[in-house]
Amino acid sequence: MKVGIVTFPGSLDDVDAQRAVRFGGNEAVALWHGDHDLGGVDAVVLPGGFSYGDYLRCGAISRFSPVMAEVIDAAGRGMPVLGICNGFQILCESHLLPGALIRNDHRKFACRDQRLRIENARTPWTSSYDEGAEITVVLKNGEGGFVADAETLDRLEGEGQVVARYLGGNPNGSLRDIAGISNAAGNVVGLMPHPEHAVEELTGAGTQGLGFFTSLAVTAFA
DSSP, rough: OOEEEEETTTTTTTHHHHHHHHTTSSEEEEEETSSOOTOSEEEEEEBBBBBGGGGGSTTTTGSSHHHHHHHHHHHHTOOEEEEETTHHHHHHTTSSSSSSOHHHHHHSSSEEEEEEEEEOOOSOOOOTSOOEEEEEEEEEESSOOOOOOOHHHHHHHTOOEEEEEEEESOOOOGGEEEEEEEEESSSSESSBBBGGSSOOGGGOOOTTTTTTHHHHHHHOOO
C-alpha cells in the first residue's frame, strides 16, 4: 500500500514514520501540510513532533492545514489514518477522534519504554497483533493525558474503541489508562506512544511496534 506521511512545520518523527512504513512492507509517500491532495495514497500517518510549536493547543493550528481537509474527507470515506503523539492531538482537534490530550498530570515531560496492551486488534493498524497482546514501545510526551467526559469514555469502552491501554503505571494521567483510541468505524486510530521507534533491533527499542505498520498489508478495509 502507498502510505502518506504528512510533515507539518515542527514535525520531527516524519522520517521515522516513513522508515517504519517501509519496514512494514509498504511504500512511504511524503506529504506536505500545504498539499491540497493526498497523491493517491491508500492510508495516511500523522507523525509526532511539535507542529507549529504547539502554540494555542497541541495540534490546534495544524488542524487547519490544507492537507487536513483532504485527510478529513478521506477518513470519512474509510481511508485508514494513524495519528501518533502530536498526530493523535491533531486528530482530536480535527474531531476525527473524540476527547482531548492535556498536559501530563505530573507536569513533566515523560520519556521511557512503555508497556501497552492491545485492546482492539480489529483496526487496519492493529490487526497484526492478537487482542490482549502486551508490547513495549517508546513513549515521549509532555501533553499526553487523554481526557473525555464520562459518557464518551463509557462509549469508547463499550463499543471497543479503546485500542491500547497503558500497563505498568500510567505515564501521563490519561483517564482509564487509555493510550490509544479509534473512531466508531475503526479506520482512524490515535496513539500517544511511538510504535515507529520500535521497528528494528538496531535502535535497541526492539520490534514490537512493527505490527502497526504490517497490519495494513493483512487488513481488508474498504
